[in-house]
Amino acid sequence: MSVTVSPVYLLDVGSNSAVEAELRDAIEEQQLADWEALWMPSLIDAIKRLHAAGVPRSKWPQSRHWIWRDKLQAIEQLLAHKTFSIVCRGETQGLMVVNLTKTARHQEQRGKPLAYVEYLENAPWNRPDLFTPPRYRGVGSLLIRAAIALSEDEEFKGRIGLHSLPQADRFYAEKCGMTDLGPDGGYQNLHYFEMTPEQAKAFVENGEG
Amino acid sequence: MSLSKRTMTLNLTDAEMSALEQLSAQKDISKTAVLRQALRLYQLVDARVARGEKLMFENEAKSEKAELMML
Numbered sequence: 001m002s003v004t005v006s007p008v009y010l011l012d013v014g015s016n017s018a019v020e021a022e023l024r025d026a027i028e029e030q031q032l033a034d035w036e037a038l039w040m041p042s043l044i045d046a047i048k049r050l051h052a053a054g055v056p057r058s059k060w061p062q063s064r065h066w067i068w069r070d071k072l073q074a075i076e077q078l079l080a081h082k083t084f085s086i087v088c089r090g091e092t093q094g095l096m097v098v099n100l101t102k103t104a105r106h107q108e109q110r111g112k113p114l115a116y117v118e119y120l121e122n123a124p125w126n127r128p129d130l131f132t133p134p135r136y137r138g139v140g141s142l143l144i145r146a147a148i149a150l151s152e153d154e155e156f157k158g159r160i161g162l163h164s165l166p167q168a169d170r171f172y173a174e175k176c177g178m179t180d181l182g183p184d185g186g187y188q189n190l191h192y193f194e195m196t197p198e199q200a201k202a203f204v205e206n207g208e209g
Numbered sequence: 210m211s212l213s214k215r216t217m218t219l220n221l222t223d224a225e226m227s228a229l230e231q232l233s234a235q236k237d238i239s240k241t242a243v244l245r246q247a248l249r250l251y252q253l254v255d256a257r258v259a260r261g262e263k264l265m266f267e268n269e270a271k272s273e274k275a276e277l278m279m280l
Contacts (some may be wrong), residue, residue: 078256079249101250112237113246154245155238 003028010088019136021147026149027072031085033144034092035068039123042050042107046130061130062165063121069097072121081118084146086139096120098147104159105181106194114149114159114194118143129167139167142188144176147201158200163190219244 003026012019024031043064050060075081080101086094102116120143125135147160163184164172169191172178178193195203221229233240254264264277 079245081254089239101246111235113242136241148256157237 008086008142010086010093010138010142011136013135019088021086021093021136021142021144024087025082025146027083027085027097028067031087031092031095032069032072035095038157042124043130046105046124046127050130058125061124061127062167066119066121068119069122070095082150084143085102086117086142088136091123092141093123093126093136095120096143096146098150100150100154100156102161105192106179106192106196109194109196111160112159113154113156114161115147115156117147117160117162120144120162140171141175145204148195148204151200157197158204159195159197160200161192161194163187163192165190 003024006023008021008023008024009018010021011017027084043061047060047064049179072083075083075097080099082098082100084096084098085092097118097120099116099118099120100113102114103113104112105112120140121165122139123135124139125131126139128134144160148158151160160178162172162178170179172193176193176195177199178195181192183189184192213243227242229243232240232243238246242264265274266277267274
């Protein structure tokens with residue numbers, strides 16, 4: 001399978017300047033190796049610092065149990081899922097899996113197909129709750145834009161949906177402008193968010209990233 | 210991001226075409242997009258059933274569960 005690589009820009013927080021990165025419509029072996037060799041040690045260091053500082057486990061990164069290699073293996077060869085990654089300066093900065101078989105719950109969109117973001121994770125060093133300052137900004141927004149673009153390519157009009165980990169609720173509500181449809185009792189009570197075609201258009205035109 | 214696509218001719222009965230057109234209108238996507246969705250779902254369900262999983266329909270209001278048998 002050929003991989004499409006699109007140029008994108010992240011904000012290098014240290015120098016406060018834009019830096020070129022790649023949006024790739026795949027998660028390949030290099031990204032999984034980066035996750036194992038770079039993300040995991042960084043995440044463990046961050047958790048050690050939180051633990052030493054007496055931060056309760058409920059405040060630790062809620063994606064810490066995600067095993068990306070297993071997630072990719074489970075959807076291998078399936079048309080229902082698309083994967084994306086962002087690479088900057090040779091290192092993976094973000095990963096995302098999108099499921100194309102779900103339908104909208106929003107009252108005005110109910111039953112219409114959408115791109116459901118099954119997993120989206122930023123590299124630990126880009127998370128302001130773990131590293132001060134974070135290394136790059138814009139990864140999450142770029143991945144959400146990629147999900148919207150995929151939704152449009154599939155004729156889903158930019159509709160996307162996702163269940164948010166509590167630490168990301170504000171990002172999806174405030175930065176992405178998605179509608180919070182409340183906690184989902186069928187999904188660990190995580191809040192379910194959707195973006196309508198109008199919200200998608202507004203985010204792409206005005207959003208960050 | 211768009212991949213190259215291949216074209217095929219599809220022969221459908223009137224009833225099948227009518228159902229396809231209805232779904233296309235309901236879902237607000239083209240007939241091609243409906244068929245692509247159908248293929249994704251069929252492949253996904255087939256793969257999970259092949260792994261030993263079951264496909265169930267649940268009616269919470271009536272507390273009913275029914276297993277869908279895949280051929």
